[in-house]
Amino acid sequence: MMKVDSATILIVDDENDILQVIKAYLQKNNYIVYEADSGKGALQLFENLQPDLVVIDLMLPDISGEEVCRTIRKTSDIPILMLTAKSSEDDIVNGLLIGADDYITKPFSPRELLARIISLLRRSHLQPNREEEHALAFGGGRLSINSGLHEVRMDGEILSLTPIEFKLLEILARHPKRAFSRYELVNLIQGDDFEGFERTIDVHIKNIRQKIGDDPKRPSFIATVFGIGYKFQVSADE
Structure with a gap:
């Protein structure tokens, strides 16, 4: 199965077992996944997250x-994949008429669901590994960095980073496991917006860590390299 970079997918189903199976499978394939077990919850999450695709029972x-x-179709043309236990032609046609792009009937395999999602993203030109999007995802999709949108998300929430903080995080994330000295980082982000010296990097790193919830004593993303500077660390399966 083809690998993809991070796209945000909202799954809506009131059966928790199904939600967790789908979520785990999609996260394994590098998607950022959010879940809702009700229609009201789905609409609220949709408004807040603006996902790339919705899977809905x-x-x-x-x-x-x-x-x-x-309701989604009133404001958005993102792909919608409907889940249904109703397999009659009339039910399926009705779902497509109200705005769904594709359907899958229960029971289904996660592999088939993933294939449908990839197909929908391709058709809608939202395939998340497009070169121009420059999207990165780490921590099972919890942290995503999108250069094209100049956007950082943590657990789906868009973070407010300064231009320097964004650039610094992006540099580290694009070269995981490489240790950068403070001097190197200063040179890489030097510009009209940058003020300060090498130690100012420490302040920016501290702010980034606070915003992404990274504990400096037990970092998940940005590690301190004693006597040198910093590096971006990733888990073994990333």
Whole structure:
């Protein structure tokens, strides 16, 4: 199965077992995944996250999946993949008519679901490994850095980074495991916006760590290299 960089996917289903299976499988394939178990929760997350694709069960406990599709379609043309236990032609056609792009009937395999998602992203020109997007994802998709959008997300939340902080984080993340001295980092980000000397790098690193929730004593992302500077570390499976 082809590998992809980070795209944000919202899964909506009131069956927790299905949610967790889908979430784990998609995260394994480098997607950033968020979940909702109700229609209201789905619409709120959709508004806050603006995901690249939505996977939605048509049978929800409050607002129906059909109504969620209609609401999303009023403001967005992102791909929607519907999950349905109803396999009749009329039910499927109705789901497509209200705005879904594709469907998959329960029970289904995670592998088939992934294939449908990749196909939808390709068709919508939202395939997340496009060169111009320059997207990076780490920590099982928890941290994503998108140079094209100049955007950093942590657990789906867009972070407010200064231009220097963004550039510094991007430099480290694009060269994982490489130790950069403070002097190197100063030279790489030097410009009209940069003020200070080598030790100023420490302040920027401290701010970045606070914003991404990285504990300097037990860092998940930015590690201090004693006597040198800093490096971006990744887990063994990344």
